[in-house]
Amino acid sequence: MVAAGSLHTMWRGYSTALTKATEKAANFTMALKTPSGDISYDEAVNQRYAPGDVDKKAFNYFVLTGGRFIYAAGARLLILKFITSMSATKDVLALASTEVNLSNIAEGGCVTIKWRGKPVFIRSRTEAEIAEANSVDIGSLRDPQTDAERTVNPKWLITVGVCTHLGCVPLPNAGDYGGWFCPCHGSHYDVSGRIRKGPAPYNLEVPEYMFIDDDNVQIG
Numbered sequence: 001m002v003a004a005g006s007l008h009t010m011w012r013g014y015s016t017a018l019t020k021a022t023e024k025a026a027n028f029t030m031a032l033k034t035p036s037g038d039i040s041y042d043e044a045v046n047q048r049y050a051p052g053d054v055d056k057k058a059f060n061y062f063v064l065t066g067g068r069f070i071y072a073a074g075a076r077l078l079i080l081k082f083i084t085s086m087s088a089t090k091d092v093l094a095l096a097s098t099e100v101n102l103s104n105i106a107e108g109g110c111v112t113i114k115w116r117g118k119p120v121f122i123r124s125r126t127e128a129e130i131a132e133a134n135s136v137d138i139g140s141l142r143d144p145q146t147d148a149e150r151t152v153n154p155k156w157l158i159t160v161g162v163c164t165h166l167g168c169v170p171l172p173n174a175g176d177y178g179g180w181f182c183p184c185h186g187s188h189y190d191v192s193g194r195i196r197k198g199p200a201p202y203n204l205e206v207p208e209y210m211f212i213d214d215d216n217v218q219i220g
Contacts (some may be wrong), residue, residue: 096116096220097218097219097220098113098114098115098218098219098220099212099216099217099218099219100113100122100216100217100218100219101215101216102122102124102156102215102216102217103215105122105124106124107124107125107126108124108125108126108129109123109124110122110123110124110172110173112161112172113219115207115219115220116220118160118161118162119160119161119162119169120158120159120160120161120207120219121157121158121159121160121161121172121180121193121204122156122157122158122217123156123157123158123172123191124155124156125154125155125156125157125191129178129191130147130154130155132178132190132191133147133190133191133192134146134147134148136190136192136194141194141195141196142195142196142201142202143194143195143201143202143203145192145194145203147192150192150193150194150203150206151192152209152210152211153211156217157191157192157193158206158207158209158217158219159193159204159205159206159207160204160205160206160207161180161204162204162205163182163184163185163187163200163204164187164195164200164201164202164203164204164205165182165184165185165187165198165199165200165201166184166185168182168183168184168185169182170182170183170187170189170204171183175188175189175197176188176196176197177189177190177191177196177197178190178191179191179192179193179194179196180193180204182198182200185198185199185200186198186199187199187200189203189204193206207219207220208220
């Protein structure tokens with residue numbers, strides 16, 4: 001009986017020690033897997049670090065500072081590009097306008113020049129053509145405009161030489177109205193560049209221009 005009692009006591013002691021060890025192990029595992037909000041655990045070396053340790057703060061500061069620098073540099077570049085685009089150079093201004101001498105254009109003749117990559121018609125109209133342009137019933141026009149609204153000097157008609165239908169270049173001194181005819185789809189313009197027949201919806205565009213003197217005009 002003594003031997004049995006001793007064995008039983010030893011078994012209880014071993015069991016109690018094993019239970020406590022198991023509980024400690026369980027608590028230790030929980031501490032690793034579910035750390036509190038105040039401390040963080042490094043499972044590899046079982047070391048504790050306070051939140052926001054020096055190394056992490058330095059890294060965050062570096063990232064934040066670098067981001068601000070990149071943002072500032074990008075904003076500066078955009079501002080410089082905007083200012084540069086607003087400041088037109090002499091070459092750009094030269095392309096924006098062109099000067100034409102009119103003295104070599106015969107009465108009734110039409111010449112084509114290039115301005116901003118587009119053809120421009122300059123027509124020296126006769127007295128008969130001017131009278132014809134002014135005799136048209138404005139109410140009958142698809143795009144109503146008087147001849148006076150389309151010219152600065154009645155003798156000279158200046159228009160962009162692009163059909164308002166699909167962008168073809170009309171032929172001068174042609175068509176049913178003696179102005180221009182677009183061979184692509186059959187639009188007819190009169191001697192004031194107004195659409196009179198065909199699919200084009202609008203009159204030929206009149207660009208901005210000004211007469212420098214009797215023989216020279218600046219377009220654009």
